[in-house]
Amino acid sequence: MNIKGKTIKLIQFCAGLLLFVSCNQASKTEVTLKDYGSEPTVINIDAYTMSNDNFRTALWTGAKLQTTLMTIPVGGDVGLEKHPDTDQFLRIEEGTAQVVMGDSETSLTFVKTAEKDFAIFVPAGKWHNIINTGDKPLKLYSIYSPVEHPHGTVHRTQEEAEDAEHQFITKNYYQMNIELIQLPYATNALEPVISKQTIEFHHGKHLQAYVNNLKGLVQGTNFENTDIETIIKTSDGAIFNNAGQILNHNLYFLQFSPKGGGKPSGKLAQAIDAAWGSFENFQKEFEAAGVGLFGSGWVWLSADKDGKLSITKEPNAGNPITKGLKPLLTFDVWEHAYYLDYQNRRADHLKSLWAIVDWKTVENRY
Numbered sequence: 392m393n394i395k396g397k398t399i400k401l402i403q404f405c406a407g408l409l410l411f412v413s414c415n416q417a418s419k420t421e422v423t424l425k426d427y428g429s430e431p432t433v434i435n436i437d438a439y440t441m442s443n444d445n446f447r448t449a450l451w452t453g454a455k456l457q458t459t460l461m462t463i464p465v466g467g468d469v470g471l472e473k474h475p476d477t478d479q480f481l482r483i484e485e486g487t488a489q490v491v492m493g494d495s496e497t498s499l500t501f502v503k504t505a506e507k508d509f510a511i512f513v514p515a516g517k518w519h520n521i522i523n524t525g526d527k528p529l530k531l532y533s534i535y536s537p538v539e540h541p542h543g544t545v546h547r548t549q550e551e552a553e554d555a556e557h558q559f560i561t562k563n564y565y566q567m568n569i570e571l572i573q574l575p576y577a578t579n580a581l582e583p584v585i586s587k588q589t590i591e592f593h594h595g596k597h598l599q600a601y602v603n604n605l606k607g608l609v610q611g612t613n614f615e616n617t618d619i620e621t622i623i624k625t626s627d628g629a630i631f632n633n634a635g636q637i638l639n640h641n642l643y644f645l646q647f648s649p650k651g652g653g654k655p656s657g658k659l660a661q662a663i664d665a666a667w668g669s670f671e672n673f674q675k676e677f678e679a680a681g682v683g684l685f686g687s688g689w690v691w692l693s694a695d696k697d698g699k700l701s702i703t704k705e706p707n708a709g710n711p712i713t714k715g716l717k718p719l720l721t722f723d724v725w726e727h728a729y730y731l732d733y734q735n736r737r738a739d740h741l742k743s744l745w746a747i748v749d750w751k752t753v754e755n756r757y
């Protein structure tokens with residue numbers, strides 16, 4: 392090769408080096424962590440995943456598919472959960488994990504180790520968790536179909552993610568369409584307080600029947616595309632009864648958790664003490680109201696517009712929202728809620744429910 396040839400080679404090498412350096416710099420400087428919505432987007436997913444230090448950052452949220460970035464700290468986990476209608480794909484960009492899946496929270500029989508460059512496929516309806524078993528943060532991205540989290544979601548920590556989940560549930564059931572809610576726990580998760588059989592009948596048969604009835608009743612009426620809260624406040628007769636039972640049961644089922652129990656905290660705890668002297672006195676009064684309710688109905692803890700609390704009894708499908716109160720906690724005293732497990736022992740059933748009340752959800756309603 393002559394001098395000219397060597398010079399050209401050197402220029403080509405330098406140009407290549409410059410391009411390499413500038414491309415690398417570009418990929419580093421171009422990482423802007425945000426939700427790109429449903430816009431056409433091309434990015435270096437590895438660089439984005441490595442740049443994310445939040446527990447969860449939504450990166451792209453379309454109509455039917457969503458990508459989020461996750462960082463799980465050493466010793467942490469994604470959190471045991473189930474997406475009833477959402478398939479999920481995850482890819483690990485850094486770290487080591489144990490992946491568990493199963494048909495129930497207590498039967499996670501699928502166990503695999505996964506690390507950098509591994510993909511994880513989670514079918515809809517499977518309980519699953521991903522645990523960081525390595526010695527550095529686990530960096531991964533996740534694709535959901537359909538979309539799982541609101542557009543623009545950023546959860547800096549797992550605790551923030553759990554709070555947001557509670558708030559989402561709390562805020563959204565009033566505006567829900569007429570559909571059967573998905574339970575945020577397995578049907579046997581509340582045992583021994585409420586049996587799997589009772590949950591299956593109560594949620595799968597009774598609540599489903601109210602949903603089916605209301606769908607049929609509103610067809611062709613002004614209520615057809617109206618949210619549950621508006622229907623309850625403006626209807627009567629069969630439409631009111633079925634709509635009331637849907638909201639009441641949504642509030643009821645979503646206030647329980649297998650990790651429930653204990654006492655409320657913060658503002659709600661203070662308001663309970665102010666109204667009844669102590670949490671124990673409040674529990675006694677609440678149980679007594681439930682036991683004393685004649686026939687079928689609901690006992691409620693509600694707040695007025697100033698935050699003052701009260702216990703009320705409502706027959707049949709009644710809900711405190713018709714009296715301008717905000718419902719916080721409710722026990723269902725229809726026999727279908729307890730007869731399979733407790734027969735005529737309504738008082739025993741009501742007393743046992745405290746062990747599964749998820750106070751975080753109730754506090755969020757306040």
Ligand SMILES: [Fe+2]
Binds near residue numbers: 593640723725727728
């Ligand atoms: Fe019920």
